[in-house]
Amino acid sequence: MHMLYNSENFAVMQHMGDGHPHGGFEIVDKTSRREIYLAGLLAEHFQAGVERLIGDEVDEMHIDDFLSAYTTLAHHPVVLH
Template identity: 35%
Template structure:
């Protein structure tokens, strides 16, 4: 897990796949697992979050790469994140 962005309005976390999830202590073969990554975007204002994976994560990754090339303002970043929050259906729950 890697924190990418944190402001008064949003938090963005990149969820990285574990390199070794087998946990086996013997030579028993483990079934293959799909290695995926995703992004969690939390809207602190509304208390909702959205998790992007698959094609949504790939699109968001392209946005991040574009931001690295053309450093955006905080307003531009938050306008983009606000567009993704339209997908949010889950309230943030603290465990």
């Protein structure tokens, strides 16, 4: 697992392998305390969007806005063990 992004509102980790060529991405919405795991085509779509953002050299607010579009799908509460 690799931490890709960490702000006051979001954290994004990349999981390698997981049965998919690109692995998957876990997005944690720290404000709502929810998370979502993206794999397969959705993970590929997410990665392409991130690469476009990086190319545009956007600020943290734009990245957080981008991530919030994915976390609206998040239904799993964050549970610490």
